[in-house]
Each structure stands twice: as C-alpha cells, then as structure tokens.
Amino acid sequence: MDLDGAQRGELDELALTYGPPRRLDAAITPFFDPVQRPDRFAEVCMVIRRHNGKIPLSIKTFYPRGAYRLPTGGIHHGERILDALHRETDEETALEVVVRRFLAWITYRDVSAPEGPPLFHTLAFLLDEVGGTFKTRDEEEQIEDWIEVEPTALSDVADGLDHIASAPSKDIGGDWADWGHFRAIVHRVVHEELSR
Template identity: 35%
Template structure:
C-alpha cells in the first residue's frame, strides 16, 4: 500500500481524475510570517498534515448557496468554506468523509437522506515561504462538491472543531467573501497571512464552480 506523505501525489490525482475527469491544479507562492504556521490556531502544519480537503456544500440547487462556517477562535465576521486536514497515510477521500461527519453529522451514501459526492473541483497547491523560519513549506487544498439532502440538520459531532455558526452564501457573493478574507489583516493584523491564504481557495471555487 502506498503511504501518502506529499501534498500532491500523482497516483492519488490520477485516481480522482479517473473518477471525475480532469480538474485544474493551480500553484500559488505565498510569503508569510509569524504568527502564521507558528502560533495557536494558525499552526496549519503542526500535526503533520500534508494537505487539506475543502467541501463545497450545496443544497438541492446551487442557487440556494454554499455553506460557510466560522469558529469561536476567528476574528468577528470571518466566515469561510469548511476544510479539514489530510494526515500522512490518509487519502483525501477518507479525510473528506471523516471531516464532513465530524463537522456536520452527515454521511455519504445512496439513501435519500444521505450526502452525495457530486465531483472533484480541483486543487490549489501552495508553497509557503516563511520569513522568520527561513523555510519553505508545500501544502495543498483539494476541493469537492457535496450535495446535502433536503431538510438535513447540521449537528457538529466534534466540539474541538469550535464551530460557532453556519451561513449560506450565494455563489455570486463568494468573490466578496474571498476579498474580505484577503483584507482581514487590515482589521486584525495577526490574521493577515491566514486570511490571504484562505482567500485563494474561495477565488478558486468562484472561478471553477458553475451553476
């Protein structure tokens, strides 16, 4: 069995492509500094995660919006698409199922009351250049489109996720959400690099998700 340790694994990408067809892979370079990657709540790589999944949750119609969340630890008003860390040895699809359940209580399946995995939207691959540490760190976000059943209720299963609220965002407003995250440092400087990093994934989804 292949032990997955790299953000972008050729075999894993090939598997996703065979299942859903070719999807874009975009590369981004980010200059960052403390507290990003080094302080509590921004230690993206501290537990050994090689990448993350982003689940783009929709209801029966995309026009109803995309699911965003915020956490107690975030600056006020900082909503974003939910993500979850992919740890070494775990696949992105295993992580997707685990994270969605932990955060929403919903599971994938064929029954009417279960989630449906609609597709693979693509990857944003990053290289973080940390000024203080003087190191470069690779990372990646894999984006999946997930359709939730009608009438489903979101119930957080893992309190450590610290989710404090959910809201539905029209697809047309996602670029504005991205810009709000990108400019977060103007309001809360310590969260500036985190906001710039998070904004990239939202711009990616806004470009590649079609109604």
C-alpha cells in the same frame, strides 16, 4: 510537502472519477496553522451544495469577526483523501453527501521561495447534500456559527478574507492577514469553477 506516489496515484483516480481539478500554484507567507502543522500534509475543502442550492460557510470562535469561510479539514499522514473528505464532512456537518466534482488542487509555496518545494495542498470538492440533519458533531472544531450563501457570493467572501486586518494570533501561530490571504485563494478558485 511533496506528495508521495500513493497520494499522486489517488489524485489521478479522483480526477478520472470526478473530473480533472483546476491546478493552481500559489505563493503565501506560511507562518500559521494549518500550513505549519506536522500532523497533516494537505486539507480537503468541502463545497457542500445544500438542497436549496446554497453553500454553507463556518466561523470559529477565535476567528476575526465576519471571517466566515468554506469548511476544510486536515488529511492525516497515511489517510486516503476520499476517506478524509467523508470523515471531515461528517464531523463538521453530519450531512450525508455524494461527491460531484473535484474542483481544485491548490499547491502553496513560500513567497520567499516560489520555486521551492510545496508546503501544503488544498483539495476542493463539490458535494451534494443527500440526507442527514445539519449539525457540528465535533465540538473540538470550535465552530461558532454557520451561514449559507449563494455560490456567486464566494468571490465577495474571498475579498473579505483578503482584507482581514493584520494582527498576531496565538490560535493560529501567525498573523491573521497572512491567514486571510491564504484562505481567500480557495474561495476565488471555487467561485470561478462553479461559474463555468
């Protein structure tokens, strides 16, 4: 889905405030949630740097075992990006955070039409924890567990996601391997940006 003028304007403002993001176009096999969900055009990815310097990763109850990943949340139609970032961070972690960097803007296109229109976007932000008590407020998120990793481990996390075995899933409306390839992309980009 192409972004409208207001969304592009907000992204320009965010780039001026938090630094220009790394831009990446990625080709994916798009038949899974969240890419196919009509209630969102994009997602925010919350890269939360805790007081100990580590980054929290979550796993949902229905994910393949070991498929921990950076938390993300949908940006609803008509919702401002920064509002979605703070809402999702609060729902998933209850932490008070400040935005430090706009890390990445990833645009996904169908592998069968790589020059075609965008299907979905991931907007990744580095956030610093400044307060709160870590807990998941929204039980509908179905988060089973959290772990914390050093930023340098995100490359290994990406490799793990990239190697999830193929299996159909009603929970995501598609194949786990395709989902894993999609999720691996933001972990690689964030790892590279945090290593600069």
